[in-house]
Amino acid sequence: MNKKNNLKLFYFEYLNKLTSVAKSIDTISLNNAIELITKTIKKNNFIYVCGNGGSAAIADHYICDFFKQLSKYTNLKAKIKNLNSDSSLISAISNDISYDEIFKIQAERYMMKNDILILISSSGNSKNIKKVLKFCKKKKIKTIGFTNFSGGFLKKNCDISIHSKINNYGIGEDINHILMHMMMQFISLNHLNISSKKIIL
Numbered sequence: 001m002n003k004k005n006n007l008k009l010f011y012f013e014y015l016n017k018l019t020s021v022a023k024s025i026d027t028i029s030l031n032n033a034i035e036l037i038t039k040t041i042k043k044n045n046f047i048y049v050c051g052n053g054g055s056a057a058i059a060d061h062y063i064c065d066f067f068k069q070l071s072k073y074t075n076l077k078a079k080i081k082n083l084n085s086d087s088s089l090i091s092a093i094s095n096d097i098s099y100d101e102i103f104k105i106q107a108e109r110y111m112m113k114n115d116i117l118i119l120i121s122s123s124g125n126s127k128n129i130k131k132v133l134k135f136c137k138k139k140k141i142k143t144i145g146f147t148n149f150s151g152g153f154l155k156k157n158c159d160i161s162i163h164s165k166i167n168n169y170g171i172g173e174d175i176n177h178i179l180m181h182m183m184m185q186f187i188s189l190n191h192l193n194i195s196s197k198k199i200i201l
Contacts, residue, residue, distance in 0.1 A: 014171070021166045022175050033144045033160045034183050038191075040116050041070075041078045048111060050083040050103045050132065051120035054173040055146075058120050058180060059084055065184045074191040081110070083132075103132035107141075116142045122172050124152025133157055146179065148172030 040047055047066065049059040059082045066078040083103045084090070093102045107117065117136050121129045124147040133154060136143050145151075145158030148166050155161045164175045 017166070017168070018171050018174055021164050021171065022178065025162065025164055025175075025179070029160055029162050030179070030183070033162060034186060036116060036142060036144065036160065037066075037118075037183065038076075038187055040114070041076050041187075043114060044079065046110070046112070046115040047078060047080040047118065048083055048107070048115060049080065049118045049120070050129070052126050052128065054169065055120035055122065055176070056082075056084040058173065058177050059118075061177065062118065062180055065181065069184055070188060070191075073188045074193055076187070076191055083107070100127040100131055103128050104135045107132050107135050111136070111139070111141055113141075116144065118144045118146070119154055119158065120146045120176055121152070121154050122148040122169055124149070124154030124156075129154055146176045148176070 037047060047062075049062045050056070051059045063080055063082050063085070066080045070076045070078050083106045086106075089106070090102050093099075093105055097105070111117065117132065119129055119133060124145065130153050133143060133145075134157075135141075137157065142160075143158040144160045145154040145162065147155045147161065147163050148169070149172070150165075151161065151163045155163050162179065164172060166172045166175070
């Protein structure tokens with residue numbers, strides 16, 4: 001049967017591709033990212049997140065899980081902010097200055113020493129991602145980059161690169177979303193409240 005008309009075949013091919021790419025990700029980089037995020041939370045510094053399109057939605061989901069879920073199972077209280085969340089501010093910067101500046105201008109105002117920035121970009125080459133990354137490097141602010149495709153500028157220039165080599169936006173974004181959940185659950189598992197009755201996984 002033609003794959004075009006066979007949902008079951010396409011479904012399992014999609015899952016197989018997602019799984020094979022996810023298994024190829026460097027777990028050392030993942031561990032380094034988890035350690036940096038945990039250290040930042042424990043030192044009461046801020047974690048900032050940003051991305052465009054589907055990556056912006058993933059960035060928004062970081063807030064739900066790291067802000068609420070960690071508090072539910074652990075004594076960790078993450079201070080985390082999505083640079084995509086203020087739509088009025090983003091539209092003002094975009095309209096009056098440039099869309100390329102939406103993250104950098106916020107970073108200039110908000111980010112302090114020992115804060116970190118998580119950047120999510122399939123291509124790694126979005127102009128607003130490149131600009132805020134350059135700002136962070138100049139200010140010696142640690143960055144974690146999640147990329148797909150070839151990884152682009154973000155993969156080459158972030159402090160911790162978590163790259164999944166896949167030329168498919170859907171699968172790439174799925175993997176970046178899965179990694180977000182996995183990291184949060186792993187941190188939770190290692191910092192569970194004594195009173196917590198629900199053990200993750």
